[in-house]
Amino acid sequence: xxxxxxxxxxxxxxxxxxxxxxxxxxxxxxxxxxxxxxxxxxxxxxxxxxxxxxxxxxxxxxxxxxxxxxxxxxxxxxxxxxxxxxxxxxxxxxxxxxxxxxxxxxxxxxxxxxxxxxxxxxxxxxxxxxxxxxxxxxxxxxxxxxxxxxxxxxxxxxxxxxxxxxxxxxxxxxxxxxxxxxxxxxxxxxxxxxxxxxxxxxxxxxxxxxxxxxxxxxxxxxxxxxxxxxxxxxxxxxxxxxxxxxxxxxxxxxxxxxxxxxxxxxxxxxxxxxxxxxxxxxxxxxxxxxxxxxxxxxxxxxxxxxxxxxxxxxxxxxxxxxxxxxxxxxxxxxxxxxxxx
Amino acid sequence: xxxxxxxxxxxxxxxxxxxxxxxxxxxxxxxxxxxxxxxxxxxxxxxxxxxxxxxxxxxxxxxxxxxxxxxxxxxxxxxxxxxxxxxxxxxxxxxxxxxxxxxxxxxxxxxxxxxxxxxxxxxxxxxxxxxxxxxxxxxxxxxxxxxxxxxxxxxxxxxxxxxxxxxxxxxxxxxxxxxxxxxxxxxxxxxxxxxxxxxxxxxxxxxxxxxxxxxxxxxxxxxxxxxxxxxxxxxxxxxxxxxxxxxxxxxxxxxxxxxxxxxxxxxxxxxxxxxxxxxxxxxxxx
Numbered sequence: 001x002x003x004x005x006x007x008x009x010x011x012x013x014x015x016x017x018x019x020x021x022x023x024x025x026x027x028x029x030x031x032x033x034x035x036x037x038x039x040x041x042x043x044x045x046x047x048x049x050x051x052x053x054x055x056x057x058x059x060x061x062x063x064x065x066x067x068x069x070x071x072x073x074x075x076x077x078x079x080x081x082x083x084x085x086x087x088x089x090x091x092x093x094x095x096x097x098x099x100x101x102x103x104x105x106x107x108x109x110x111x112x113x114x115x116x117x118x119x120x121x122x123x124x125x126x127x128x129x130x131x132x133x134x135x136x137x138x139x140x141x142x143x144x145x146x147x148x149x150x151x152x153x154x155x156x157x158x159x160x161x162x163x164x165x166x167x168x169x170x171x172x173x174x175x176x177x178x179x180x181x182x183x184x185x186x187x188x189x190x191x192x193x194x195x196x197x198x199x200x201x202x203x204x205x206x207x208x209x210x211x212x213x214x215x216x217x218x219x220x221x222x223x224x225x226x227x228x229x230x231x232x233x234x235x236x237x238x239x240x241x242x243x244x245x246x247x248x249x250x251x252x253x254x255x256x257x258x259x260x261x262x263x264x265x266x267x268x269x270x271x272x273x274x275x276x277x278x279x280x281x282x283x284x285x286x287x288x289x290x291x292x293x294x295x296x297x298x299x300x301x302x303x304x305x306x307x308x309x310x311x312x313x314x315x316x317x318x319x320x321x322x323x324x325x326x327x328x329x330x331x332x333x334x335x336x337x338x339x340x341x
Numbered sequence: 342x343x344x345x346x347x348x349x350x351x352x353x354x355x356x357x358x359x360x361x362x363x364x365x366x367x368x369x370x371x372x373x374x375x376x377x378x379x380x381x382x383x384x385x386x387x388x389x390x391x392x393x394x395x396x397x398x399x400x401x402x403x404x405x406x407x408x409x410x411x412x413x414x415x416x417x418x419x420x421x422x423x424x425x426x427x428x429x430x431x432x433x434x435x436x437x438x439x440x441x442x443x444x445x446x447x448x449x450x451x452x453x454x455x456x457x458x459x460x461x462x463x464x465x466x467x468x469x470x471x472x473x474x475x476x477x478x479x480x481x482x483x484x485x486x487x488x489x490x491x492x493x494x495x496x497x498x499x500x501x502x503x504x505x506x507x508x509x510x511x512x513x514x515x516x517x518x519x520x521x522x523x524x525x526x527x528x529x530x531x532x533x534x535x536x537x538x539x540x541x542x543x544x545x546x547x548x549x550x551x552x553x554x555x556x557x558x559x560x561x562x563x564x565x566x567x568x569x570x571x572x573x574x575x576x577x578x579x580x581x582x583x584x585x586x587x588x589x590x591x592x593x594x595x596x597x598x599x600x601x602x603x604x605x606x607x608x609x610x611x612x613x614x615x616x617x618x619x620x621x622x623x624x625x626x627x
Contacts, residue, residue, distance in 0.1 A: 324522070324540055
């Protein structure tokens with residue numbers, strides 16, 4: 001079901017999904033987000049192995065990540081073919097830059113809709129499972145493929161834009177750590193395995209210093225990965241995994257006037273703050289070349305950088321609508337462009 | 342001597358949470374900070390910003406301000422970008438009304454408290470209404486004076502040279518301020534303040550309003566306030582006044598050519614659309 005970020009049937013469906021996910025965690029003792037995080041940081045999609053690693057590490061996340069990495073290090077590596085756009089199913093899609101986007105917004109599973117209040121009640125939520133299923137529907141049943149959904153960032157084409165579209169294949173960090181300097185694709189691959197809290201901290205430091213930053217598009221997808229068949233060479237699906245992708249729009253100076261840079265980030269799993277952080281870091285590098293603005297290690301910066309609730313909330317607030325304030329910056333950038341003509 | 346608290350009385354009557362969600366101590370702290378902020382218009386006053394059931398940066402400051410004011414006779418409107426039905430705004434509105442018994446509304450004229458993110462309602466508020474704004478960055482000089490203590494000294498001295506220099510630099514190189522929303526304002530010609538990321542259209546409507554404006558920045562533990570009829574001017578050179586945003590067409594829904602409009606992709610391609618949904622609806626129904 002497509003919906004805007006408005007209260008309505010779409011939000012009701014998303015709330016039901018959030019409630020269902022919470023109920024599943026309570027009932028089965030599953031920790032799906034933690035498994036996601038361990039897989040993403042290890043650069044290896046293996047939720048069952050991740051669960052095992054988390055238990056054996058006693059819940060120590062860096063140690064669990066290490067278990068997975070050590071396990072994968074000596075396994076054979078198969079080269080996959082680039083993911084086909086039609087092999088990506090979009091299960092959630094939102095934009096904070098525009099009120100309406102071509103193709104519509106699809107809330108999907110939106111954990112923000114559940115209030116952050118600790119429940120002391122051990123009984124499972126009094127949800128009628130049938131009702132929940134009926135409202136929520138199946139997540140993937142009517143999900144369109146990426147090939148059918150236009151890119152929001154393409155709406156920016158008539159604005160002053162800083163772009164670095166190198167289409168080279170990056171080096172694969174799974175087969176060995178690349179040597180700097182990195183091209184953009186390699187950097188994206190290396191950073192996609194970054195530790196979640198570190199990415200969020202960096203992104204939060206960057207975000208606090210920008211004039212403008214919004215999410216052009218954030219999607220949660222199910223992606224089919226193909227490898228060439230050993231005999232026929234035909235690409236065959238060998239794995240299906242969730243992937244979260246974000247495009248950020250950041251203020252940039254284009255030929256001395258206000259304009260934009262588009263940052264991109266993608267991470268395995270569905271932890272959105274990872275993709276948003278990656279896209280913010282990439283956007284800042286697009287905007288400024290190097291991140292040449294020095295971040296001082298003074299007391300206020302150090303104390304601020306370690307405030308997890310503040311950093312996570314701040315980075316994730318990009319999901320909130322920003323169309324009124326974003327339009328204000330766009331109007332300014334357009335004026336500059338018009339006066340040039 | 343036993344001191345009876347509202348929370349205590351509530352507990353006696355079997356309520357599991359205190360009136361208005363927050364405990365009385367926190368509410369008192371916020372009210373004191375607000376009184377101080379009203380006494381020094383535009384000044385950033387620290388307060389005990391609690392961890393709220395919405396994430397920091399999601400309106401936790403505005404929510405705490407509203408919860409410290411609201412009573413059972415109030416009528417509350419919460420908007421995000423001018424829209425009552427945005428999921429986060431509607432979540433906060435239900436939390437406020439569920440925990441206080443206040444009425445919910447989407448009509449600006451009916452509300453006693455309007456909590457807003459990034460917009461000031463286009464239907465003018467009256468003396469008996471309160472506007473609460475959610476603020477991400479209370480410090481207007483954050484980009485030019487990175488150090489908070491240094492910034493505070495400058496506020497105390499009324500020395501806003503770095504902000505003026507930034508504006509001069511923008512004018513000289515770009516022919517106008519380079520930012521969009523959140524243009525800094527001078528309060529009573531004295532204190533530089535962030536009006537929150539409202540568009541320039543709204544910044545130009547801040548002067549001498551008949552109702553108080555309370556600004557809460559939960560992530561930064563600060564409140565700021567503008568008492569009624571405060572003089573508020575955008576930071577600008579005398580011969581280079583701040584200009585409002587311009588739109589290329591009237592609103593698709595109500596036809597207004599004077600409202601704040603943003604591009605939107607309607608059925609027939611790109612159109613302009615009001616962001617204040619209540620004002621737009623009022624205009625359409627007239």
